[in-house]
Structure formats: C-alpha cells, structure tokens
Amino acid sequence: MENLTFILKKKTVTIFLVMIAVGVLSLAYGFLGGVEVKRVAANLLLNNYYFLSLGLIGLFFVTVHTIAESGWQTSVQRVGEAMSAYIPVGGGLLLLFFVLGGLHSIYPWTHSDHLDAILLKKVAYLNVPFFYVRLLVFIGVWSLLAHYVRKASVNLDLHGDMKYFNKMRTLSAIFIVTYAVTSVVSSWDWLMSLDPHWFSTLYGWYIFSSMLASGFAMLILVIYVLKRMGYLSHVNDEHMHDLGKYLFGFSIFWAYLWFSQYMLIWYANIPEETIYYLERHKYFTNIFYVNLILNFVIPFFLLMTRKSKRVFTVLVPVSVIVIIGHWVDLYMAIMPGAVGGEASGIGIVEIGLTIGYLGIFGLVTFWSLTKAPLAPKNHPYYKESMDYHTHY
Amino acid sequence: MNKYITAYYDDEEDLLRGLKQIKAKGIEVADVLTPFPVHGLDKALGMSRSKLTRVAFAGGAVGAIIGFGFQAWVFTQAYPLNFGGKPFFAVPSFIPVTFEMAVLFAAFSMVFAFLISNKIGPGAKTVIHDERITDDRFLLVVNVQDEENAHTIEAVLNDAGAHGITLIKKN
Numbered sequence: 221m222e223n224l225t226f227i228l229k230k231k232t233v234t235i236f237l238v239m240i241a242v243g244v245l246s247l248a249y250g251f252l253g254g255v256e257v258k259r260v261a262a263n264l265l266l267n268n269y270y271f272l273s274l275g276l277i278g279l280f281f282v283t284v285h286t287i288a289e290s291g292w293q294t295s296v297q298r299v300g301e302a303m304s305a306y307i308p309v310g311g312g313l314l315l316l317f318f319v320l321g322g323l324h325s326i327y328p329w330t331h332s333d334h335l336d337a338i339l340l341k342k343v344a345y346l347n348v349p350f351f352y353v354r355l356l357v358f359i360g361v362w363s364l365l366a367h368y369v370r371k372a373s374v375n376l377d378l379h380g381d382m383k384y385f386n387k388m389r390t391l392s393a394i395f396i397v398t399y400a401v402t403s404v405v406s407s408w409d410w411l412m413s414l415d416p417h418w419f420s421t422l423y424g425w426y427i428f429s430s431m432l433a434s435g436f437a438m439l440i441l442v443i444y445v446l447k448r449m450g451y452l453s454h455v456n457d458e459h460m461h462d463l464g465k466y467l468f469g470f471s472i473f474w475a476y477l478w479f480s481q482y483m484l485i486w487y488a489n490i491p492e493e494t495i496y497y498l499e500r501h502k503y504f505t506n507i508f509y510v511n512l513i514l515n516f517v518i519p520f521f522l523l524m525t526r527k528s529k530r531v532f533t534v535l536v537p538v539s540v541i542v543i544i545g546h547w548v549d550l551y552m553a554i555m556p557g558a559v560g561g562e563a564s565g566i567g568i569v570e571i572g573l574t575i576g577y578l579g580i581f582g583l584v585t586f587w588s589l590t591k592a593p594l595a596p597k598n599h600p601y602y603k604e605s606m607d608y609h610t611h612y
Numbered sequence: 613m614n615k616y617i618t619a620y621y622d623d624e625e626d627l628l629r630g631l632k633q634i635k636a637k638g639i640e641v642a643d644v645l646t647p648f649p650v651h652g653l654d655k656a657l658g659m660s661r662s663k664l665t666r667v668a669f670a671g672g673a674v675g676a677i678i679g680f681g682f683q684a685w686v687f688t689q690a691y692p693l694n695f696g697g698k699p700f701f702a703v704p705s706f707i708p709v710t711f712e713m714a715v716l717f718a719a720f721s722m723v724f725a726f727l728i729s730n731k732i733g734p735g736a737k738t739v740i741h742d743e744r745i746t747d748d749r750f751l752l753v754v755n756v757q758d759e760e761n762a763h764t765i766e767a768v769l770n771d772a773g774a775h776g777i778t779l780i781k782k783n
Contacts, residue, residue, distance in 0.1 A: 483704045489696065524669070526661075 226451055226589040236583040243576010247456070252568040261325045262558035263569050264317050266550050267577040269410055270434070272310035278303025278433020279366050280399060283392035291604030292462055295455050298594050299442050301373055303435075304366040305588035306581050311359035313580075316411075318355065323348065326558040329416045338417050346413055354409055358402045365395045374598065380598035403428050411550075414557035418496045420485070426477040427553070433470040433515065434546035436463060437539035442585060444536050446594070453585025454595050454606065457530045461610045464529025468519060471542060474549075475516035492563065500552055511552055514545030547574065614782045615756040616642065617765055619774035620749045624650045627750045630772035631656045634754075637768045645741070645751040667725040667777050668718045675717025679710040742776075 250260035285293040293300075324330050329339050329346040334390040339346070369391050376384035404424030412423050420426075440463050446452045485493045501508050518541050528534040555564040596602055627650065634641060635656075644653060683706045687693070692700045703751040727733035745751045752774065756762050766777050 226757065479704075479707060486704050487696075487698075526665070 224593045224595055226446070226586070226594055228590050232586060233583070236579045236586070237460055239575050239579025239582070241576075242572050243574075245577060246568050246576065247396075247570020249572070251569075254311050255567075255569055256559070256563050258326055259563055260569055261317075262554050262564070263321045263573045265326065265410070265558070266547075266554050267573050268310060268314040268317055269554075270547060270550055270574075271306060271577050271581045272314060273431040274435050274438045275303050275306035275310055275366075276362060276399070276403070277431055278439065279307065279362070279369065279395065280432075281435070281439060283369060283399075285396045286369075286392040287390050287396060289389075289601075291601035292459060292597045292608040294596060294601045294605035295371070295459050296439070296443055296452075296463070297599070298589065298592060299439055299446070299452075301370050301592075302585045302588040303438065303442065304370065306584045307366045307450075308363040309580065309584050311363055315355065315359060317514060318352070323351070327413060327416075329413060342416065346416060351409060354405065358406050361398055361402065364389060365398070369395065373599075374592045377596045377598045378595060382600070385600055402503040403431075411553050414554060416498060417492060420481055420493075420496075422481045422484075424579070426474075426481055429470060429477045430546045433467065433474050433519075434543055436466045436470060437542040437546075439463060440467065440535055440539045444532055444539075446527055446589070447532075451594055458608050458610045459605070460532070460535060461526070461529045464523055464535050465544065467535075467539065468529065469521040471516060471519035471523075473547075474502060475512070475520075478512070478516075499556045499561060503556065503564075504552060507548060507552060511545065511548050514541055515549060518542075518545075562578045615759070615762070615779065617754045617756055617769065617777060617779050618751055619760065619769045619777040620742060620745075620751045621755075621774055622749065624653075624750060626773055627752070628646055628656055629654060630769075630774055631752070633772040634768055639754060639765055639768055641752050642755045643753045645753070647746055647748060647750075650750070664725060668722045671721025672714040672718035676710050676714035678717070679713025679766045680706055683709055741780075776783075 247260070247264075249255070250263070251257075276468070278300040282297055282304065283299075327341065329335065330348055332343075332347070335343070369388060372384045372388040372391060375381075376388065407424045407427040411427060412419065440460070443452060443455060443460070443463070447455065482497065485497060519538050522534055523529055524537050528538075551566075551570075599605075621630060622647070627644070627646075629645075631641060631653075635658075641657060644650075644657060646653070684701060687702070688700045694700075695702075695705075698705065727736075732738070741751055741753075742749055754763065754765055754769070756779065762779055766779070769777050
C-alpha cells in the first residue's frame with residue numbers, strides 16, 4: 221500500500237553523480253580555460269552559500285514548527301530534516317573553499333598590507349583569524365543542532381516516547397535563537413564584506429528572506445520528486461497548499477525587504493551607499509530587472525489564487541522559477557563586488573558549477589531520506605496532520 | 613407572497629446529520645443560521661466557494677492604479693516639486709503609496725461586498741426567527757413554493773429530528 225521506506229535507486233544516484241561530474245568538469249574548465257580566478261571563486265562562494273542556506277531552511281522549517289507546536293507539517297517533516305543533512309557537508313565545502321584560497325582571492329579586506337582608512341577602522345571585526353573563528357562557530361553549531369534535532373526526531377518515531385518530543389522542542393528553541401543571530405552575521409561575513417566599504421542594516425534579513433523563499437521552493441520540489449517516484453502518498457493537497465502559501469508569502473516578503481533597502485538608499489542618495497546599486501544597475505541592467513520579475517512578479521500573480529497552490533502544475537514551475545530567481549538574486553549580491561562588471565557573465569562556469577552543487581545537495585538529501593521512515597507515524601501530531609484542512 | 617418553513621436543532625452534529633437526511637429526500641435547504649461557524653456546513657449545503665477574493669483582487673488593482681495614477685499626475689502635471697533633485701516622475705517614491713492604496717481599496721471593497729451580498733450592515737432590516745440562534749440554537753430555513761408541499765416538508769423535517777417547525781408567511 222504505502223511506501224514508507226525510501227529506497228535510493230541506482231539510476232537516481234547515477235543522475236546525481238553525472239551532475240557532480242558536470243560540476244567538476246566545469247570547475248576544471250574554469251581553472252584551465254582562461255576564466256578569471258576571481259570569477260571561479262565567486263561562483264564557488266555563490267553555490268556554497270546558496271545550497272548551504274537551502275539546507276538551513278530545511279532545518280528552520282522543522283524547528284520553527286516544532287516550537288510553534290503546529291501539526292500539519294508533520295507529514296513533510298522528513299523532507300526538511302533530509303535537506304538539513306546537507307548542512308555539515310555544505311559547511312565543510314564552504315570551509316574548504318575559504319581555506320584553499322577563496323577567502324584571499326575575492327575579499328578585499330583580507331589584503332591586510334594595503335587597507336585604506338575606512339577598512340583600517342573595521343580591522344577589529346574584519347580580520348582573517350576572527351573570520352575563521354566565526355565561521356567555525358556558525359558551521360559547528362548548525363551542524364550539531366541539525367544532527368541532534370534529526371536524532372531526536374528519528375528516536376521519537378522509533379520509541380514514541382514524549383521525552384524525545386520535548387528534547388526536540390528544546391533543541392529547536394536553541395536553534396531558532398542562535399539562527400536568528402548567526403544567519404544575519406554570516407551574511408555580513410560571507411556576502412556583505414565583499415563590498416567592505418558599503419553596509420546596510422537591512423542586509424541580513426534581506427538575504428534571509430531570499431533564503432526562505434528559495435528554501436520553501438526546494439522543499440516543494442523535493443516533495444514533488446518523491447511523489448513522482450511513488451512515495452509520500454500521505455502528503456495531500458492541504459499540505460501543499462500551506463507550503464504554497466509560504467512560497468507566496470515569502471516571495472512578497474522578499475520583495476518588501478528588497479524594496480525597503482533599495483528605496484532608502486535611492487532616496488537618501490549618499491554616494492557611498494548608492495554605489496552599491498549604481499554598479500549593479502550599470503553593469504547588470506537586465507539581471508537587475510529579471511531578478512524582480514522572477515522573484516516577485518511571477519510568484520505573486522501565479523500563486524495568488526487558492527487553486528494554484530494546490531496543483532503541482534502551477535506550484536512546481538513557480539518553485540523552479542523561484543529557485544532560479546534567488547540564485548540570480550545571490551548572483552547580484554556577489555558578482556559586482558567580487559568580480560566586477562566587466563569580467564563577470566553567465567557561462568559554462570556558472571551553470572556547470574550550479575548543476576554540480578545541485579547534484580551534491582540532491583545526493584545528500586536523498587541519501588538522508590533513506591535513513592528513516594518517510595511518515596513519522598509516532599509523532600504526537602501525525603494524526604492532526606492527516607486530518608488537516610486548509611479552508612482559505 | 614414569500615413563504616418559508618423554519619426549524620431548529622440544538623446540536624451541530626444533529627444538524628449535519630439532519631441536513632443529510634433532508635437532502636436525501638430531495639428538499640432544498642435555503643439557509644442555516646448558526647451561532648458559530650460549523651465545519652462542513654458549506655459542503656452539506658452544497659454552497660460554492662466565496663467570491664470575495666475576486667472582489668478583493670479587483671479592489672486592490674483599482675486602488676493600485678488610482679494611487680499610482682494620481683501621484684504620477686500630481687508630481688508631473690498638477691504640482692511638480694523638486695524633492696532633493698529627484699526626477700518628477702520618480703517611480704520608487706510612488707510605490708509605498710501605491711501599495712497602501714491597493715490594500716485600502718481591497719479591504720474596503722471586501723467589507724462592502726460582504727455587507728451587500730449578505731444584506732447586513734447599518735440600516736438593513738433583520739429578521740430574528742429565534743433569539744437563541746445567537747446562543748446555542750441552529751436554525752434552518754426551507755423555502756416553500758406552494759402550500760400543498762408544506763406538509764410533506766414539515767414531515768421530512770420532523771423525521772430528520774428538527775424541532776419547532778413553523779410555516780412563516782410574509783408579504
């Protein structure tokens with residue numbers, strides 16, 4: 221009747237391995253084919269950050285609903301947990317990237333021998349040792365919490381003991397509080413410091429909103445793929461409707477924060493602030509507008525009606541568009557600062573590396589799905605999730 | 613002349629069960645008045661989904677167009693002022709007002725559409741069949757076409773467990 225255990229087929233593994241091979245090949249092309257090193261490094265950063273944040277949103281999804289004690293998400297909880305399995309992998313890859321020269325090649329503030337007056341004032345925060353301390357703390361805390369939340373969740377299903385549910389709740393609360401701070405500070409460290417003269421107090425939440433929208437889009441896509449494979453038959457339209465609402469709502473939230481940041485800088489018109497948008501608008505004019513269309517206009521109008529959130533024929537294309545859109549958004553955040561307008565573009569390196577990272581992400585997520593039953597039947601809210609109805 | 617039969621239930625479970633029986637006998641229930649929302653009642657009555665969301669969209673779209681259009685007209689035609697060297701037709705500064713106008717119009721259009729379609733609101737005539745429908749009673753209304761039918765309807769309602777069956781005639 222119901223397929224509760226996910227079996228990773230050889231064919232699926234092969235597809236992911238081919239994707240990883242494409243990534244490796246395009247990385248080799250990047251280094252050997254005369255592409256600027258900066259551009260390759262910036263792309264590695266982009267994909268490391270993007271897929272790590274998708275994993276983090278998987279964990280965020282599980283934890284935020286656990287402390288809110290909501291019930292409906294129980295049916296899709298395993299997918300969020302599986303996405304969070306990427307956190308240690310992605311964190312390790314990010315660390316590897318920084319250690320192997322990524323840090324020095326694209327972050328101007330690491331060139332400690334010729335810093336200007338503004339950067340000298342920021343040395344207390346923006347210096348290499350402290351950067352690594354923060355990096356290790358973020359990745360360490362995230363990976364540990366992801367591991368223990370997952371462990372508690374699997375134990376809860378195995379033994380059905382409320383002890384594990386309470387444990388999950390405590391861990392979730394710890395994660396939410398730490399993540400509120402670390403998500404913002406990590407975006408300053410890894411993204412905003414690419415333009416070290418420029419700063420925006422809204423930046424952290426703007427990036428976070430982008431992660432949320434793309435994370436929910438990825439969650440929907442993974443569920444869709446699993447359903448196509450014949451699993452997750454207990455996930456019904458009501459659950460997809462709620463995930464669709466998240467996608468719709470956070471796409472609007474992203475646009476709201478994007479615009480809030482943009483309008484204040486545009487209106488105040490202070491040169492050291494406007495340079496950020498000037499560079500982006502001047503060298504990336506098309507991408508600048510495409511970003512807004514993909515991430516706001518399309519999800520806003522296509523997901524507006526009730527029905528569109530309940531049918532995969534609309535939900536899946538919009539999810540794909542939003543995933544591409546937030547990749548573009550991150551591209552806009554990274555490239556102008558790290559590479560500059562003339563040297564960057566979208567070519568083999570950009571597309572190939574993204575496919576490669578998607579392969580790693582998919583492999584880790586699907587591998588994690590095999591480790592526990594897809595429906596957490598002993599979760600205290602499982603029945604509530606099954607009886608759930610969305611009225612509006 | 614408008615004729616209808618009212619009958620009441622004391623419990624929402626009985627109401628839902630009774631509705632099923634009444635429908636099975638081929639009698640159309642015009643409306644049910646309840647003190648609180650009853651889950652599954654819309655379905656049992658065979659009501660379609662509310663069209664209020666479409667009104668909201670239309671209202672929001674009109675509000676956005678009016679908001680944007682009015683600002684564009686004021687700042688380029690009627691009273692152009694120079695704010696900090698910005699162009700007169702400065703789209704980013706129009707967005708917040710456009711957004712607020714869309715929300716305002718959507719909200720108002722929904723409120724008025726709701727009041728009008730339900731015939732409630734200030735100045736509307738209300739008929740209270742039973743004081744207790746605001747407390748713990750569920751009242752159902754069946755329209756009667758001709759008086760011959762009334763007796764069969766009353767019998768069906770009685771079988772379905774409804775109380776206080778009354779035929780009301782109004783001019």
